[in-house]
Amino acid sequence: MSRRRTIAVLTAVGTLIGVLGTSSASAHPRPPADASEVVHWNQVATSTLGAIPGPDGGAPPAFAINMGIVQGAVFDAVNAIGPKKYRSYVLHQRTGSKASVDAAVATAAYDVLSSLVSSAPERVPFLTRAALLGTLSTERDASLDAIHHGSSKRQGIRIGHAAARAMLEEREGDGRFGASAWVSDTRVGHWQPLIVNGAPALDPTPWAGNVTPFTLRSTSQFRSAPPPALDSAQWATEFNEVKLLGRATGSTRTEMQTYIAKWWQSPSVFSWNEVSRQLIQRTHLGAADSARLLALQNLSGADAAINCWNDKYHFDFWRPWNAIPRAADDGNDATAPDPTWTALITAPYPEWVSGHNCLDTANTTVMRAFFGDDPVGGPFDITSVAANPGGAAVRSFDTFSEPLSELIEARIWAGLHYRSADVAGQLLGRNVANYAMVHYLKPVHR
Numbered sequence: 001m002s003r004r005r006t007i008a009v010l011t012a013v014g015t016l017i018g019v020l021g022t023s024s025a026s027a028h029p030r031p032p033a034d035a036s037e038v039v040h041w042n043q044v045a046t047s048t049l050g051a052i053p054g055p056d057g058g059a060p061p062a063f064a065i066n067m068g069i070v071q072g073a074v075f076d077a078v079n080a081i082g083p084k085k086y087r088s089y090v091l092h093q094r095t096g097s098k099a100s101v102d103a104a105v106a107t108a109a110y111d112v113l114s115s116l117v118s119s120a121p122e123r124v125p126f127l128t129r130a131a132l133l134g135t136l137s138t139e140r141d142a143s144l145d146a147i148h149h150g151s152s153k154r155q156g157i158r159i160g161h162a163a164a165r166a167m168l169e170e171r172e173g174d175g176r177f178g179a180s181a182w183v184s185d186t187r188v189g190h191w192q193p194l195i196v197n198g199a200p201a202l203d204p205t206p207w208a209g210n211v212t213p214f215t216l217r218s219t220s221q222f223r224s225a226p227p228p229a230l231d232s233a234q235w236a237t238e239f240n241e242v243k244l245l246g247r248a249t250g251s252t253r254t255e256m257q258t259y260i261a262k263w264w265q266s267p268s269v270f271s272w273n274e275v276s277r278q279l280i281q282r283t284h285l286g287a288a289d290s291a292r293l294l295a296l297q298n299l300s301g302a303d304a305a306i307n308c309w310n311d312k313y314h315f316d317f318w319r320p321w322n323a324i325p326r327a328a329d330d331g332n333d334a335t336a337p338d339p340t341w342t343a344l345i346t347a348p349y350p351e352w353v354s355g356h357n358c359l360d361t362a363n364t365t366v367m368r369a370f371f372g373d374d375p376v377g378g379p380f381d382i383t384s385v386a387a388n389p390g391g392a393a394v395r396s397f398d399t400f401s402e403p404l405s406e407l408i409e410a411r412i413w414a415g416l417h418y419r420s421a422d423v424a425g426q427l428l429g430r431n432v433a434n435y436a437m438v439h440y441l442k443p444v445h446r
């Protein structure tokens with residue numbers, strides 16, 4: 001992996017000046033530290049956490065929550081060096097300006113990641129756990145070996161340890177891996193899991209909606225409006241739209257729409273951290289501001305996942321594959337049942353609201369605040385890690401609005417969601433991110 005260690009100058013300008021503007025520590029501030037190690041360890045984090053099996057922390061909401069833990073610690077480690085630039089997240093300790101930022105980043109990220117891997121449920125195969133821990137140790141050693149031995153390195157390591165310890169203590173007993181509170185309800189309008197190989201396909205992380213939030217006051221702070229009434233014209237319109245476009249075979253969906261629906265199965269954490277790494281490097285964002293971007297982005301993504309999963313189990317709304325075969329029971333003359341209907345793509349949890357739209361919008365709301373809707377330097381790329389999307393894995397977008405608009409359609413084409421669930425998910429994600437940016441990691445003005 002290439003590690004460019006040239007000193008960069010901060011050029012990106014946030015659009016929320018009062019919230020996202022940088023602060024000056026003196027009349028002659030030092031150039032910002034290079035962000036290469038921040039970028040590198042963000043990629044290590046996504047690769048590591050994404051390799052954990054779904055029930056044990058790799059499923060989309062748990063992936064987002066774990067990334068919030070990592071990036072919050074990395075931010076605190078960088079922000080603790082020298083004059084305070086931003087409000088801390090949980091670490092209140094500080095160290096001198098000469099402490100190595102790279103050592104702090106590598107140490108904080110390694111400590112948190114190794115703890116998350118080590119503490120994952122025992123279901124994680126020993127060889128998988130050992131391989132991940134071995135790779136993390138190799139990455140840490142490579143990062144630290146590249147730094148000159150001396151007091152600067154030692155100070156950086158110490159503050160990195162402190163940041164990780166503070167974050168892990170903050171998240172202890174936060175509700176991860178708790179028991180499921182879901183109770184089956186067979187009434188009309190309620191979700192029922194699909195039966196796969198003779199057993200119900202259940203949510204691998206039903207606890208996500210009860211995890212202590214990172215920035216929100218509660219797990220339901222931005223409770224979504226309820227789904228359309230089943231006897232309404234809106235319900236009939238959205239029901240018939242997904243019925244036509246979202247079925248596995250025989251739909252009115254085009255080949256390109258099928259490809260896009262499958263392409264968007266890639267986890268949000270992979271997609272938007274990849275884009276942030278591109279834009280950090282393109283705009284030469286310094287280490288402190290890059291760490292803050294990634295912290296706000298991933299703390300917002302984590303809280304969007306938490307609030308979204310709380311909504312899912314609060315409303316317990318049925319998926320299209322529940323609703324379409326039972327349409328004769330919904331009390332709406334404009335809907336008709338099809339007992340043979342199956343979706344192109346399925347998911348093992350309730351429908352309302354769209355998780356992908358929650359997470360993607362939370363991420364992009366933060367990124368827009370840093371880079372604008374039309375990022376400097378042209379298009380950005382997103383690499384889908386979805387299995388067999390049926391086309392190119394890498395696609396380019398000119399603005400953040402473009403993929404968000406497409407995502408609403410993609411979830412309908414997949415047969416996963418009704419249109420208003422996608423729109424409501426984007427509203428939730430936007431509200432969470434805006435709240436986080438207003439209340440957390442704000443500039444310290446001197």
